[in-house]
Amino acid sequence: MEVASTPPTFIYGTAWKKDATAELVKLAVGTGFCAIDTANQPFHYDEPLTGEALKALADEGVARRSLFVQTKFTPVDGHDHRVPYDPELPLKSQVSQSFESSLRHLYSDYVDSYLLHGPYTSKGLGTSDWEVWGAIEEIHRSGRARMIGISNVNAEQLTLLWADAGIKPMVVQNRCYANRGWDRKVREICREHGIMYQGFSLLTANRNVLRHPIVLSVARRLGVQAEQVIFRFAMQVGMVPLTGTKTEPHMKEDLGVYDIALTQDEVDLIESIEG
Secondary structure, eight states: OOOTTSOOSSEEEOTTOGGGHHHHHHHHHHHTOOEEEOOSOTTTOOHHHHHHHHHHHHHTTOOGGGSEEEEEEOOGGGOOSOOSSOTTSOHHHHHHHHHHHHHHHHTOSOEEEEEEOSOSSSSSOOHHHHHHHHHHHHHHHTTSEEEEEEESOOHHHHHHHHHHOSSOOOEEEEEOOGGGGGGHHHHHHHHHHTOEEEEEOTTTTOHHHHTOHHHHHHHHHHTSOHHHHHHHHHHHTTEEEEEOOOSHHHHHHHHGGGGOOOOHHHHHHHHTOOO
16 A cells, blocks of 8 residues: 555545545545545535544554545635635635635544645735635644645745745646646646656546547557546656545556556657647
8 A cells, every 4th residue: 555655646636525525535445545535625626524434444444544635725716605614804814714624524643645625716826825825835844744735726826925935836736628738837847847748637637538549449459438538647757646436446447557558659649639
């Protein structure tokens, strides 16, 4: 089993799992996933149920240190009425409240990765972004978040954050669209600076790609599913993919990508698909 100090190469995502979250997290870990992604955002995630799964796994002998657990601070505009902190407090206190409740939810005194769920503005970085990032930096300095980073970020914002942050981002998690070059500009920045790039919605944002002749041809050559081709492609271009599948057979299929390899020509062709 992968050790938490080793960066993950495949992550199980818990968004939209609702009441099934705990059972699916246990199933994912039992199937072979060693990295779990969640967020303290009740609208999209059930972080407490992720924690219940981690507690149950610990009771079964799965050591916390063997799992990479990642969660997020979500700005108030990303919530419905269930905000896990007092939005009237200063931003630093909002981050602190959210993080402390995440630790309680996850039955842990640390997380392996803590992300800002997204910037407060669509262009550039504003005062709020820097205040929140400063609070996240403090959490990292305390040793309670081993890695820190940002999600849903564009290339301009990531460049600004890297240039001026006291502690540089270590992780980026973005939705990947083939028709936008698979987020190539952000990936290039991550590659240049040694930032872990995590790609999500690789299947749901690219349904047409799963039916593309190039992908189907590669799948036939390898004797696998089109979904496996996309996940393997993601790995070979330097992404850490997220999957949110809900069945054990599909989990096993996803993990089966470690046993296949695309040629460089196939990787280049898939990267050129425009969706």
